[in-house]
Amino acid sequence: MPAGTAEENSLALNDIEISVIDLFVRGVQVLGLQKSVGQIYGLLFISPEPLSLDDIVDRLGISKGSASQGLKILKGLGAVTTKYLPGERRDHYVAQAELKVLVSGFVSGELMPHLESGQDRLAVLLEECKSDESEGAKFRKERVERLRRWHGRSSKLLKTIDRFLG
Amino acid sequence: MPAGTAEENSLALNDIEISVIDLFVRGVQVLGLQKSVGQIYGLLFISPEPLSLDDIVDRLGISKGSASQGLKILKGLGAVTTKYLPGERRDHYVAQAELKVLVSGFVSGELMPHLESGQDRLAVLLEECKSDESEGAKFRKERVERLRRWHGRSSKLLKTIDRFLG
DNA sequence: CATTTTGTTCATTTTTTCTTGAACAAAATG
DNA sequence: CATTTTGTTCAAGAAAAAATGAACAAAATG
Numbered sequence: 001m002p003a004g005t006a007e008e009n010s011l012a013l014n015d016i017e018i019s020v021i022d023l024f025v026r027g028v029q030v031l032g033l034q035k036s037v038g039q040i041y042g043l044l045f046i047s048p049e050p051l052s053l054d055d056i057v058d059r060l061g062i063s064k065g066s067a068s069q070g071l072k073i074l075k076g077l078g079a080v081t082t083k084y085l086p087g088e089r090r091d092h093y094v095a096q097a098e099l100k101v102l103v104s105g106f107v108s109g110e111l112m113p114h115l116e117s118g119q120d121r122l123a124v125l126l127e128e129c130k131s132d133e134s135e136g137a138k139f140r141k142e143r144v145e146r147l148r149r150w151h152g153r154s155s156k157l158l159k160t161i162d163r164f165l166g
Numbered sequence: 167m168p169a170g171t172a173e174e175n176s177l178a179l180n181d182i183e184i185s186v187i188d189l190f191v192r193g194v195q196v197l198g199l200q201k202s203v204g205q206i207y208g209l210l211f212i213s214p215e216p217l218s219l220d221d222i223v224d225r226l227g228i229s230k231g232s233a234s235q236g237l238k239i240l241k242g243l244g245a246v247t248t249k250y251l252p253g254e255r256r257d258h259y260v261a262q263a264e265l266k267v268l269v270s271g272f273v274s275g276e277l278m279p280h281l282e283s284g285q286d287r288l289a290v291l292l293e294e295c296k297s298d299e300s301e302g303a304k305f306r307k308e309r310v311e312r313l314r315r316w317h318g319r320s321s322k323l324l325k326t327i328d329r330f331l332g
Numbered sequence: 333c334a335t336t337t338t339g340t341t342c343a344t345t346t347t348t349t350c351t352t353g354a355a356c357a358a359a360a361t362g
Numbered sequence: 363c364a365t366t367t368t369g370t371t372c373a374a375g376a377a378a379a380a381a382t383g384a385a386c387a388a389a390a391t392g
Contacts, residue, residue, distance in 0.1 A: 218368095219368080219369070220368085230368095230369080230370090231370080231371080231372085233369095234369060234370055234371085235370085235371090237369095238370085255367070255368070256367085256368065256369090257368085257369085
């Protein structure tokens with residue numbers, strides 16, 4: 001048996017790993033995150049041991065660039081943390097597996113920023129409405145007012161979601 | 167003044183229209199829908215009168231194909247309805263502007279199908295776990311069990327959202 | 333310090349997604 | 363019915379997003 005075979009075996013993903021990763025790849029795509037982010041999170045989620053960047057690269061067969069980039073996003077969302085392993089130079093990563101934490105991270109990292117930029121746009125829109133005297137101005141003012149209400153309800157909805165999980 | 171100028175003026179989007187459309191374009195992109203869908207919905211939302219497919223094509227400057235495709239999606243989500251106008255051959259479209267209806271449409275049209283396919287994948291995963299005797303099997307079983315709980319909570323969350331808006 | 337290890341960044345390439353427009357179908361008109 | 367109007371579909375092209383990998387920086391090692 002040639003050297004390296006044992007290594008290759010430990011590299012190959014087993015059925016369960018493949019299924020879990022697949023599940024997360026689809027999941028994150030619904031949320032608008034890239035495939036590699038789902039792959040990495042899925043692998044960490046189903047791995048009993050913390051993995052290094054190189055472990056992730058080797059097992060998923062993705063580039064180091066993708067892995068580094070994906071981990072950065074996941075760290076930003078609070079979905080992975082690093083674990084210190086005595087005697088190891090490399091960072092080792094662990095999936096944060098609390099649904100509440102994941103959702104909160106996504107809400108504050110992805111959803112809130114959008115809501116806030118929407119807030120700014122609405123302010124501009126309200127200004128534009130003030131000087132609108134043309135045909136249909138009344139209708140447009142009503143609609144913009146409605147957008148304001150939607151915005152308010154969306155903020156409340158995010159809070160409700162947080163409470164739901166808390 | 168050359169003929170056609172009046173027509174061109176009615177075609178050009180005014181500032182408010184542009185801002186509203188922009189707002190919806192960003193909004194639908196967060197939801198993973200294409201830009202043209204946001205453009206069309208935004209235009210209908212801010213238009214006092216029902217618009218035909220050709221109106222939409224002319225005012226947004228997009229192709230007939232995009233407009234037809236975008237309207238199909240919006241109809242599917244319940245976000246636009248057709249209004250019968252006496253003496254008009256063409257269909258005329260109106261934005262459904264009830265937040266509750268829009269969210270329900272999105273939930274049942276986009277989110278539920280994903281949850282359901284997730285259900286199926288989970289079933290497969292559970293089967294795979296049963297025959298898993300390899301190292302770390304216990305950990306993996308725990309994780310898959312956790313996925314089941316997440317799935318259940320997600321379904322409940324969708325119901326909570328519905329109730330929130332109801 | 334020189335060297336090795338580790339991780340990040342970013343220009344380029346690849347892949348995926350979206351839009352276009354022409355061909356087609358369906359329905360109304362005269 | 364032949365003609366015109368209206369709307370849809372889908373192959374091809376355009377645009378956008380993601381992955382790659384080589385160059386670089388930062389830190390540990392001896």
